[in-house]
Amino acid sequence: MAGYEYVSPEQLAGFDKYKYSAVDTNPLSLYVMHPFWNTIVKVFPTWLAPNLITFSGFLLVVFNFLLMAYFDPDFYASAPGHKHVPDWVWIVVGILNFVAYTLDGVDGKQARRTNSSTPLGELFDHGLDSWSCVYFVVTVYSIFGRGSTGVSVFVLYLLLWVVLFSFILSHWEKYNTGILFLPWGYDISQVTISFVYIVTAVVGVEAWYEPFLFNFLYRDLFTAMIIGCALCVTLPMSLLNFFSVDPLVTFRYFRATS
Template identity: 50%
Template structure:
């Protein structure tokens, strides 16, 4: 029997949950939604929305693995390290096409749910939980286009870590906003960033990574232009709207009207994560971030995804958000040991162990929650077939 992470209070909250979202992005309204409305009609009525979500997630995970195998250390896009062969243009093409397909599946899963009258809180949680993982995989992957060799128009690994933190935080803040306002205001930066990455991958597949080695308009180099647009887009397009929406909800009494302490509670585990991880990165005797940037950033992203999933459940079930996440404990232990003692090569192995623990515990949590909700609502996760009462598994005393 799967571990039951959801309490009776959570399940009652899911029973009462109603989806409430607003999408004001011009790109989404005038371009993407009309396109998605046409694409969703291609799929048969028996095709489960959660299967669309999972296929999109799987495509991006496989793309991440493919690019990691081709350029583990971020030297493949450097012309001064010939011992590291460049990533094949075909790989960039596959990843670009895969990203577009995954983004399309992410855009039509909700439409398929409404089209087949199969919308459920499980579908939304499954969708947003998957997105919380992808929000860290995408920047870790795209960094391979310009690489880490600063002598050849690459960017310092610290910028990669900063981008991962900013994008993960932006995703988290959008759900924190819903926790306070009761409305999911879909961020403008989402569609823009996804399509921009598709274009970048396709251009790279045609002209090679060398196309980004140079100075462009107004003296900008691509590495800095990418960083500025990525972080600027996340902050400028999202943060002001978030602050305004929260202010209006308190001013007009349209939100949850939580007390100041309850309102800031969700920030505590996220801030702890970034503070502890950053101190470890900067104070590490072996310079662990430079030594193994891909695993370090992935570990931070997975822990952040777990924190985000807990917040998503809290805002969907009208329960109080947790101010601590237990995945922070192994991170704090490993970071403290690494910084306070000279572990040498052992620090790297501790990072690998931490990454494995974070991945296993997070996906155990995610799978267990999905199974528990499917049992509670008496539905199949990846099928629209009706589940008979006898097929329903007991979940917290309910069927």
């Protein structure tokens, strides 16, 4: 493993020409989160490496996953008649999820603040994000879990693919346009998930047994939000960005793939 050539010399040479370019049009990010992150990043000392911030946020996501796995190993803890996850666990997971999300938003600002932004740092960040897609979904699954009031494991599997599809789609978009259009669904989902964890600690998992509207259960709302966000927000915006950035880019792409 140590002697394996993961990146060719030609690919390494390409890093010298690479320049990070991203566009964020999400109102939540622009008017709420970015001002918040701009304040938070000033707390960090300039000697703190951006990659360490990135990795710390990822470790919090993994810790949440392991903590929930300990209290809910078979995803039945939220089902009626089973021993539920303690309320304090939901609070801890909710707070740490928001902290991890904050660190993910701050690491790039720290890199630019300390003039240490590199293509490898971006690759490290996005590589960890790809793993986090799994941990986020599986951890939040414990809110509903399995059983008569929960979500089937097969649906969980589909939701994992939907989230991964959204992640891959945004990077396909960047590969072909040279610009990373940050998906709206990420910021909205992270704030919502953190909030829902705290609400679960206050109202208990039994509150999610009740219908949200008519016979439409909260578990159905959970599933519909993830799929709907991917199909109605992420996918259309990615295609719109792909076709509108540069017509020549679109032409070259379809010519190369035809």
